[in-house]
Amino acid sequence: MSSPALVRHPEDGMPTASIAEAGPVPAVTPAAAPTSFGALMLRWYRLNQGRLRATAIGIISLLAFLLVWHLLTTYRVVFFVRFTNVPSPLAVYASFVKAIHDPKFLMHVLLSCRRIFFGFSLAAIVGVPLGLIMGRFKLVHEIIFPVAEVLRPIPAIAWVPMAIMLWPTNEQSIVYITFLGSFFPILVNTLHGMSLVDPVLVRAAQCLGARERSIFREVYFPASLPHIFTGLTVGMGVAWVSLIAAEMISGQYGIGYFTWEAYSLVQYADIALGMIAIGVLGLGSSLLIRGAGQLVMPWRST
Amino acid sequence: MSEVLAAKPKGHIEVKNFSLAYETIEGPVQAVTDTQIHVNPGEFVSIVGPSGCGKSTLLNAVAGFLKPTTGIVTVDGERVNGPSAERGMVFQQYSLFPWKTVRENVEFGLKMRGMPRSQRERAARTLLGLAGLEAFEKHYPERLSGGMKQRVGIVRALATGPKVLLLDEPFGALDAQTRVIMQQILTNMWQRLKISVLFVTHDIDEAIFLSDRVYCMTARPGSIKAEIPIPLERPRQQSMMMSSEFLALRRGLMSLIREESLKAMGGEINDLGMQGLSIELQGHSLADVI
Numbered sequence: 001m002s003s004p005a006l007v008r009h010p011e012d013g014m015p016t017a018s019i020a021e022a023g024p025v026p027a028v029t030p031a032a033a034p035t036s037f038g039a040l041m042l043r044w045y046r047l048n049q050g051r052l053r054a055t056a057i058g059i060i061s062l063l064a065f066l067l068v069w070h071l072l073t074t075y076r077v078v079f080f081v082r083f084t085n086v087p088s089p090l091a092v093y094a095s096f097v098k099a100i101h102d103p104k105f106l107m108h109v110l111l112s113c114r115r116i117f118f119g120f121s122l123a124a125i126v127g128v129p130l131g132l133i134m135g136r137f138k139l140v141h142e143i144i145f146p147v148a149e150v151l152r153p154i155p156a157i158a159w160v161p162m163a164i165m166l167w168p169t170n171e172q173s174i175v176y177i178t179f180l181g182s183f184f185p186i187l188v189n190t191l192h193g194m195s196l197v198d199p200v201l202v203r204a205a206q207c208l209g210a211r212e213r214s215i216f217r218e219v220y221f222p223a224s225l226p227h228i229f230t231g232l233t234v235g236m237g238v239a240w241v242s243l244i245a246a247e248m249i250s251g252q253y254g255i256g257y258f259t260w261e262a263y264s265l266v267q268y269a270d271i272a273l274g275m276i277a278i279g280v281l282g283l284g285s286s287l288l289i290r291g292a293g294q295l296v297m298p299w300r301s302t
Numbered sequence: 303m304s305e306v307l308a309a310k311p312k313g314h315i316e317v318k319n320f321s322l323a324y325e326t327i328e329g330p331v332q333a334v335t336d337t338q339i340h341v342n343p344g345e346f347v348s349i350v351g352p353s354g355c356g357k358s359t360l361l362n363a364v365a366g367f368l369k370p371t372t373g374i375v376t377v378d379g380e381r382v383n384g385p386s387a388e389r390g391m392v393f394q395q396y397s398l399f400p401w402k403t404v405r406e407n408v409e410f411g412l413k414m415r416g417m418p419r420s421q422r423e424r425a426a427r428t429l430l431g432l433a434g435l436e437a438f439e440k441h442y443p444e445r446l447s448g449g450m451k452q453r454v455g456i457v458r459a460l461a462t463g464p465k466v467l468l469l470d471e472p473f474g475a476l477d478a479q480t481r482v483i484m485q486q487i488l489t490n491m492w493q494r495l496k497i498s499v500l501f502v503t504h505d506i507d508e509a510i511f512l513s514d515r516v517y518c519m520t521a522r523p524g525s526i527k528a529e530i531p532i533p534l535e536r537p538r539q540q541s542m543m544m545s546s547e548f549l550a551l552r553r554g555l556m557s558l559i560r561e562e563s564l565k566a567m568g569g570e571i572n573d574l575g576m577q578g579l580s581i582e583l584q585g586h587s588l589a590d591v592i
Binding site for chain 1: 365366367384385386387389390391393395397398399400401402410411414415442444458459462
């Protein structure tokens with residue numbers, strides 16, 4: 001039984017080659033023959049036909065929305081809903097052109113973004129690790145979960161008076177409200193992800209010599225990542241909701257305040273501009289999170 | 303590398319006076335009772351038995367996931383106290399880490415041991431080459447077929463150079479053709495590495511074809527009903543499965559298992575009878591019909 005190391009003796013037993021042949025053979029793409037540019041374009045078109053169609057329909061439906069809006073406002077339709085004072089798309093566009101040359105508008109946008117950045121980042125920095133630890137250690141879960149369950153149903157807006165009392169500056173209380181809004185979705189989804197980690201994967205790691213800390217880093221954390229990112233996406237949405245409400249009530253700057261102020265000052269076009277700006281910013285920030293998710297979880301993009 | 307793949311018999315598994323009971327509200331439920339098994343260094347041993355007989359429970363106790371209620375489990379004289387890289391395990395559900403590439407999966411055990419990156423990359427590549435998977439080292443497991451996943455699973459378990467390899471119905475989810483190929487690959491690796499293998503399956507042909515010895519378990523609570531040496535010569539060929547020797551072994555094991563399966567199912571079949579859905583026995587005994 002003194003067989004030498006097998007690396008040097010691939011011929012004994014079943015040859016390596018036969019193992020390789022035994023399994024499914026990798027699909028080898030044949031060296032592509034040089035094709036003309038036109039043929040390439042045609043192939044690209046065929047492969048992306050579905051996506052192109054979706055894009056085209058999306059653009060058409062957006063244009064139709066603008067057209068309906070335009071017609072409703074130019075003819076000042078009153079049919080249960082009153083469009084008499086609603087600004088037309090052209091009026092909103094005019095105020096948009098004016099706004100982008102106005103440093104005050106840009107400051108409103110930047111301030112809102114900064115509040116989202118701080119509030120949301122804090123929520124992620126606290127919520128994700130806390131969820132991971134609560135998911136792993138029963139005692140921590142038992143201590144923190146009841147408190148979280150009591151606080152969770154309170155809408156962030158209901159926190160506004162309390163936040164103003166708690167924090168010395170207006171800025172801090174608004175960031176705090178934003179933090180609260182995104183914190184609970186992040187925490188709950190991280191917890192959910194932890195509860196769904198396949199125990200067989202943990203066993204597999206243990207059999208390969210992994211200790212507690214490595215299992216946490218190499219199994220629990222990556223296994224929970226998809227749910228963590230769901231939490232971040234939902235949290236980002238709620239962060240914007242909370243921010244705008246807080247700005248409307250207690251702000252002096254910010255896009256929410258801008259929108260509310262426009263109403264007080266009877267600048268109706270600016271109301272719509274503020275709303276659209278909020279929508280675009282919300283969309284942009286959730287796209288950022290989705291992009292980050294694809295970057296962090298390359299195994300999920302097929 | 304030579305350390306990982308050194309060919310020296312090792313891994314003597316001993317399970318003595320073993321029993322294991324689960325606690326439930328109605329009191330302890332005995333899963334396995336009064337069981338003794340052993341695997342000699344370098345031996346290939348299978349455990350077969352009707353479903354629910356506790357064969358996986360026994361294997362999980364050897365792996366260190368379950369503590370025996372009574373008795374002890376030792377490997378090379380050392381008592382098993384928990385999972386360790388000394389006992390590699392292959393699972394039916396493959397259980398590859400989806401967030402790691404094929405090579406990273408194979409490297410995992412070496413990484414846990416603190417081997418430097420370049421060294422473990424080289425080791426993983428060599429092992430993947432032996433399993434014909436070098437072209438897939440950068441793929442994520444999701445994109446592999448079942449047979450390829452399980453090859454990665456086996457290679458991953460062997461990468462740390464364990465003393466024993468434990469397999470829990472590893473080919474149960476594969477189609478018949480792939481299963482035969484996987485059996486060849488497993489036999490091949492086992493013969494090169496000279497490590498002990500404890501293999502749990504419900505497939506009698508598979509158990510005979512692969513093993514030096516087969517333990518047959520009784521219905522729950524499980525214990526060893528019979529120990530059958532398999533004297534077929536090695537290397538074994540697919541054609542042997544038609545030999546009279548093989549078929550005789552198969553018949554013997556079949557009837558042992560059937561007895562136990564009937565015992566396990568007896569209650570259910572009687573229940574059906576009570577509801578007027580009984581199988582018409584026409585004077586035959588239940589065993590004859592089934």
